[in-house]
Amino acid sequence: MTTVLRSLLQDFREGRTLPSGAPRLTWYGPGGERVELSGKVLDNWVAKSGNLLQDELDGGPGVSISLALPAHWKSFVLVLAAMDLGMLARLDGDALEDADMTATADEALVGRAGEVDTQLIAVALGALSPRWPGELPSGVVDYAGAVRGHGDVFQPWMDADPTQAVLSTGGREIDDAGLRTFATEAADGVRLLVHAGDGLPAALAAALGAWLAGGSVVLVHPEVDVTPRLRESEKISA
Structure with missing residues (x-):
């Protein structure tokens, strides 16, 4: 069944609205960090992440994941992968105890692995971080260290029911069709500036709106100065 997601x-993969090699997600982080993902590469990261969630953590329909993460390109990848699996992706970090697994970059939370009733996934946010910086408690999955070893093509073990919720935020549960309503309306082909400081729910809504309109996203960390030169170089249109 063809779903919105x-x-x-x-x-992303086939380049129907933009060439598959064109940027779909560009990240500006602190310290001059810049990561650009074409549609094909973004789909590849989502596929690898989906295989990690499914093969190592038994992710799938009926399983929930809390994204206790800031707005970041890796957060977007994990949300898309979880929803594609039919999992319920919770964007409100206070839902830790209700989620089967939790992805986080918070060292303090990772250190509480034995205290929280959730499978922890430690996400190193640095672009060049090949693994979590430091030793991880037993049972915690190192996302950066594990994800690259998974397959480039994702095949779910079972098809999800598209009427079941795949996203939870602000007291709302949203199914696949509802993603179009959740997404912020955008102009066709937009090159959209998205501020990570607005938080993951708002940033994801903006990004989905741009992508569904055949556009692309420039996601900027709060410490990044959005200069006229950056706007011009990235061809930002909104």
Whole structure:
């Protein structure tokens, strides 16, 4: 069955609205960090992450994951992967105890691995971080260290029911069709500036709106100065 999300990932992969090699997500982080993901590469990261969640953590329909993460390109990848699996992606960090697994970059939370009733996934946010910086408690999955070893093509073990919620935020539960309503309206082909400081729910809504309109996203960390030169070089249109 073709769903809103599967159709979007197919667009990334096949380049139906933008060439698959064109940027779909560009990240500006602190210290001059810049990461650019084409549609094909973004789909590849989502596929690898989906395989990690499914193969190592038994992710799938009926399983929930809390994204206790800031707005970041890796957060976007994990949300897309979880939803594609039919998991319920919770964007409100206070839902830790209700989630089967939790992705976090918080060292303090990672250190509480034996105290919280959730499978922890430690996410190193640095672009060049090949693994979590430091020793991880037993049972915590190192996202950066594990994800690259998974397959480039994702095949779910079972198809999810598209009427079941795949996203939870602000007291709302949203199914696949509802992603179009959740997404912020955007102009066709927009090159959209998204501020990470607005938080993961708002940033994801903006990004989905741009992607569904055949556009692309420039996501900037709060410490990044959005100069006229940056706007011009990235061809930002909104």
